[in-house]
Amino acid sequence: MMAEKPIHEVIADEDFARRRAEAREKLDAIDPARQGHGDDRFRRDWFHAVYALAEGDAAKVPWGNLSPHPHLAGWLANTRLDGMRALDIASGLGDNAAALAGQGAEVTGFDLVAAAVDWARQRFPHIAFHTADLFAAPPEWAERFDFVNEIYTLQALPAELLPQARAALAGFLKPGGQLLVIARARDEDQAIDGPPWPLTRADLLAFESCGLLLETLEDIPPGATPNRHWRAHFRKA
Ligand SMILES: C[S@@+](CC[C@H](N)C(=O)[O-])C[C@H]1O[C@@H](n2cnc3c(N)ncnc32)[C@H](O)[C@@H]1O
Structure with missing residues (x-):
């Protein structure tokens, strides 16, 4: 897991941005939008997949900004x-x-x-x-x-x-x-x-x-x- 940093440093971090972009590509390949909006089981599986694919790297979680909203x-x-x-x-x-x-x-x-x-x-x-x-x-x-x-x-x-x-x-x-x-x-x-x-x-x-x-x-x-x-x-x- 990456070290905790203030959000302005995290989003300015090119490596974090690159890892997030890579993760988005993988997630897009299983995007529920392409699988039908009504399939709630798929939607749930998608959230499980996000955390599994991230392997403890917050940059790979789309909402993983490491700071409160x-x-x-x-x-x-x-x-x-x-x-x-x-x-x-x-x-x-x-x-x-x-x-x-x-x-x-x-x-x-x-x-x-x-x-x-x-x-x-x-x-x-x-x-x-x-x-x-x-x-x-x-x-x-x-x-x-x-x-x-x-x-x-x-x-x-x-x-x-x-x-x-x-x-x-x-x-x-x-x-x-x-x-x-x-x-x-x-x-x-x-x-x-x-x-x-x-x-x-x-x-x-x-x-x-x-x-x-x-x-x-x-x-x-x-x-x-x-x-x-x-x-x-x-x-x-
Ligand atoms: C877009 S993320 C937002 C997470 C967090 N609230 C934030 O703002 O950082 C949506 C979260 O909802 C969780 N989730 C999806 N369906 C859920 C359900 N039926 N019950 C509880 N959590 C759910 C997902 O696992 C995911 O962590």
């Missing part, structure tokens, strides 16, 4: 989570979960892929990472969390799975609990060729039918990241 870091800069129980959805290499813990939360992270969970545990031994499926999560997580953080999982799902995913996310929250969603953004009429499938405003507003109230919805232009993003903050009624 910039829009999460920006949001947390003014927010403490002391005393809160937080859940990081599909935690990948664990950086977002670690950022939540850095603001005082007691954090649980989970991912579908055991190899990702082992990797995150190695990097952040103070955080409880579990292998679990968003669509079959442990029943004891129902209404257990004060704060749920979701980054880039919804956009990795075909549209037909979004209602079930939204219900699962809302179900983890205690009454009064908060959900933060960060995702790539698109307009309704914008053609997409996913995955990923950037979300529309309506995709986010639909959380209101799961008992969540929208507190803020930011439409963030490219800048801190190369793409337009949503950052949505909800509270459970």
